[in-house]
Amino acid sequence: MPNYRRARVPGGTYFFTVALADRNRRDLVEHIDLLRQAYGEVARKRPFATEAIVILPDHLHAIWRLPEGDADFSTRWKEIKAGFSKRFGARRPRSGSKRAKGEVGVWQRRFWEHVIRDPADMAAHMAYCWGNPVKHGLVARPTDWEASSIHRDIRAGRVPPEWAVPEGAFGE
Structure with a gap:
């Protein structure tokens, strides 16, 4: 079994990419209310600060600041993904290993941090x-x-309403 190493900085700030298993689906925006419910439930149970987030049709990016002494972002993402999948109720085609682990095939395994x-x-x-x-x-x-x-x-005054993306910010 692979041993995935994760950078763990208690109280750290992290950037994440989390994606659906099928990158051609639009489930995150079409069912954003379910994602918000799952996300909010985990944030209440295991607090963290969302510094930035964007939800796209098939993936999301988020920046989290964890509480002092806490580096457990993996459990939070596992619970968000499980909560969304349970509320969503859909099952997708899965490999034998995903079936054996009880995964419903909605999300890609793991995430990037x-x-x-x-x-x-x-x-x-x-x-x-x-x-x-x-x-x-x-x-x-x-x-x-x-x-x-x-x-x-923008509403909080942290970003000017005319904010524009700096040239080259997307690796173009």
Whole structure:
């Protein structure tokens, strides 16, 4: 069995990418209410601060700040994915190993994480979150995408309403 190493920094800030198993589906935006319920339930039970988030049709990006002394983001993602899958109620084609582990085939196994190192790294990953719908051709401007924390941050005065993605922020 593979041994996946994860960077664990208690109280750290992390950038995540979490994806559906079938990248051609639109389940996250079509059933965003179910995702919000699962996410909120886990956030209440195992608190963390969502610094930025964007939900796209088949994947999401999030930046979390964990409580001091806490580095357990894996359990939180496992519970969010399970909570969404249970509420969603759908089963997707699965491998024998996924069936044996009781997985319903909605999500890709695991997720990708990156420890935020400094303010410049944080700014770059926030820009990536907010600009991702533009990168994927879903909208022309980050503020045109509803399922993004950019709206919360504009309302709070942390981001100017005319915020634009810096040139090259998406690896273009």
